[in-house]
Amino acid sequence: MNELLITVFTPMAATLILATVRQLKWAGWLNLLASTAAFVASLFLAFRVAKTGPLTAMTFRVDDFNVYLIVLTAFVGMTSAIFSRPYMQYVCETGKINKKGMQLYHSMYQAFMFTMLLALSTDNLGVLWVAVEGATLATVLLVSLYRTAEAIEAAWKYFILCGVGIALALFGTVLVYFAAQHTVADGTAGMTWSVLYTGASKLHPSIMILAFVFLLIGYGTKVGLVPMHQWLPDAHSEGPTPMSAVLSGLLLNVALYAIVRFKMLVDGSLTLSSKPHMAGYLMMGFGLLSFLVAGLFLHRQRDIKRMFSYSSIEHMGLMTFAFGLGGPLATFGALLHMLVHSLTKSAIFVTVGHAAHIAGTQSIDHIRGLIRTQPAVGWALLFGVAAIAGFPPFGIFTSEFLLLTATMESQPWFTLPLLMGLAIAFAGLFRNLHPMVYGTAPKEQQPVQANMIPITVHLLLVLWLGLSIPGFLAVWLNRATELIAGASLL
Amino acid sequence: MNLELVPMLQQIMLVLASMVLLISFILMDQVRLVAAIHTFAWQGALIAAITTIVAISEGHMHLYFSALLTFTLKALLIPWMLHRQVRKLELDHEKEALEHPVIASMIAVALVIFSYWLVLPIVQQELIFTRNVVAISLAVVLIGFLIMVVRKQAIAQVLGFMSMENGLFLAAVSATSGMPLIIELGVAFDVLVAMVLFGIFFFQIRESIESLDVDRLNHLSESEKE
Structure with missing residues (x-):
């Protein structure tokens, strides 16, 4: 339990501390230190889960699925922090941003890590939503950090599109909660994933599939699925480079993780209905479309970061397709x-x-x-x-x-x-x-x-x-x- | 549905919910920015009223708190913040007419019908009341989305965004008698932070394009920098 709390709340503490640190030299190192601490704690957490099985406590649940993503998130967060320290110092020297901007950058970097780790480790679907929305809020000011017209435009687009997307995801979450109210004895537990999962077969199938459409579009916006991907190349190309690295490497994964969690619930509720693979087909459709469209768009890019962000969309599409396909081999892949x-x-x-x-x-x-x-x-x-x-x-x-x-x-x-x-x-x-x-x-x-x-x-x-x-x-x-x-x- | 069979409180709720939907229409067609902000505040107040009614009929303590939270946030704090920003940006007399108000309204009507169609699968008898409210709240969400598409002015877009949130809140309160308190607090916190960030962005956008007409934010496109 302690490992989990350290992993998740170190970044949160670091957010608050870094918001007050004025010395740039220290801020970069502190950022790295906090990220390393989170990573080390996540390793201990992984050992713990491997030894004793899923860890459920308070509103957290760490099982074999999310623990590897937690380790991955903490690891990429750490290595990006290694890169970010000298790189942001160079950016600061070029005069693109001032000291206040740097303070904001470091604080929000950790805030972003906190929301990612919280989204991964929580067992509560509502908290998952709050954390994913929090990730948008933490990164939106970083996208506009350089204050150029393009950066502000990218940030506005990111904010509005992801805001709308995430609102639809909340509607889906409310529908899931609604479906749960008729089956789960304790109403307040209707947001807890593990409770829903054990009783998934009793959830109303048509409400669940309606909810899943909203969830797929909502969280899919964050995954960068076509046609909701418009924000992604802009935000990646205009934001600071360490941000692009963590957005591509982590945020997209976490959004996809959320979709897969919901798919598990929907699959459970649909097993006895006439179309048990509905959720999977939806994911395959969106995934394949993103995969193909992004591949074509790769050819037209003139900005190097935009090009690689399209490559991210392509790969996320492929993963969405694979999770939709289901079966052990595709899931493992x-x-x-x-x-x-x-x-x-x-x-x-x-x-x-x-x-x-x-x-x-x-x-x-x-x-x-x-x-x-x-x-x-x-x-x-x-x-x-x-x-x-x-x-x-x-x-x-x-x-x-x-x-x-x-x-x-x-x-x-x-x-x-x-x-x-x-x-x-x-x-x-x-x-x-x-x-x-x-x-x-x-x-x-x-x-x-x-x-x-x-x-x-x-x-x-x-x-x-x-x-x-x-x-x-x-x-x-x-x-x-x-x-x-x-x-x-x- | 047979209205006589529906309990009094639910009837009141349905009336209030349909007023919320009506306000969404007004919000979309409202030309004057300041008036649109006031309209939005009324929508928040109505949602708070609905929450209070649910609280009375269900007897949940946390719903009273939630009603208070909604009222403070949606009817007072956010409209006040928007109002202040409008004054700071000297947009008090800003008017923005829709290009095709009739078409926009027709699309909004179509969205309402679509919402009702979408919730048709929820056919269980005891859910007939909820189905109505879920459909209305979905319509409010979709019209909020439409507002963000048809409006070009950044503040009007934010109003659309916030009315989407209102629709979500309506769905949560009326269909499931409110989400757990901790989630509601989390959502409210996110909305508040979003509002603060929107405020920062108004100034950043204004600084960069000397207007809040976001249609003029068009530097980034697929074939740029050729």
Whole structure:
């Protein structure tokens, strides 16, 4: 229990402390310290859950599914904090933001981590909603941090779209609560996920499916599902780079996590009805659409961060599709994909931050010859993109392979659009990547002080996961699969 | 439904709920900004009244508190904050006519019908009263969304956003006799923070485009920076 409280509430305490710290030098280190503390505590939490099984106390519930996401969230939060400290100092030196902006940045970084960890660990659907909405509120001022016209526009769009989306999700949550009131004896427990899950078969199926439509659209806005994805490329391209890394690596995952939790409830209530896979079909539809549309949009991007945010939409679409497909193999693949995508994508955004720093712009047409100017950054970008495009031996290849196999087993016709989508996305990424990495560097281009630790660690982990998934992790993911899909894979 | 069979309190609630829906229509077509803020305050007050009635009929203590919370937040605090910002931004006499008020109203009517259609599956007999209120609150949510689409002025959009929240609150209070208190507090906190942030954004937008017409926020598009 203590591990859990430390994991979740360290960022909250840090939010308050960092709001008062004026010295920039200290703020960056404190941010890193708090993130590290949360990560270490989350490791202990994971050991605890592995040893004694699901942990339920107060309004928290940590089981095999969310504990791995908690560790992942705390880990990416920590490595992004390592990157963010020197990077934000450089941004501050360029005069893009003032000291007050920095204070806000550090405080809100931790506030965001707090909302993410709270959303993952809570057992209460209402608290889940409050936390996900809180994540929007914490990050919206960070998107407009640079105060340019574009940044303010992006932030406004982000605020309005996610606000609307999340409002629809609340309507869905209210409907679930409404359905629960007729079956659950204790009314106030109608918001508790574990209570609902045990009595899921008694929930009114038509209310649940109506609720799920709202929840899928609502939380789907945050996942970045097409056509509710409009905010995502803007917010990613205009906000500070460490923010893009955590938004892509964490926020999207957490929103998808919420959808999967609700799908488990809906599936339970629909088992005896005439269309037991309704929720899954909805997810497959939205997922496939996002996957294909984002792949096509990749080709049109001229801004490097926008391009990678479309790649995030594409991968989130693929995961949504896989969770919708259901079955142990697809679920296992989706869980693995969540893990490797987060690691790879946050590493890419960190690299992109350095690349944009070297070239002094985010425009793809003006970033040239990275390998010549600074080999480390160039190679990191090349490897990162190779990993995200699904090249072996990186982990994304493994998870995508599993997903394709699962699709071929249960819905063979869908393999075709999936393969096409992967090819389109691959082409889109590499046609832009090639000149950026190889091309001739402009004469005055200078290497910058780059922090390669987070990138290297992430990419090595992804490589490791691609070569051999360590036994404990396989068991871990397998238990989560068992929880979600009802059957074990191994 | 047979109205004679519906208890008195529920009848009052239905009348109030339909007034909430009516206010959504007024909010959409209201030309003057200050008047729109006042209209919004009335909507909040009505929702607080509905909450009080549910509290009386169910006898839950926490619902009285929730009614008080709604009234303070939606009928007093948020309208007051908006009012202050309007004065600071010198928009007291701001008028914004819809481009196609008739079409917008027709769409809103269609949304109401759509909401009723959507809740049709909830057919159990004892739920017939709830079905009405759920449909109305869904319509309020969707019209709030429509307001955000048809209005170009940032403050009017925020009013649409907040009336969406009102619709959600109506759904929670009338269909499920209120969510657990802790959730309600959390939601209220989020709404309040959102309002403060909106206030900051009004100034940031104004600084950047010298107006609050968000249609002019159009730097970002797919084919920019060619």
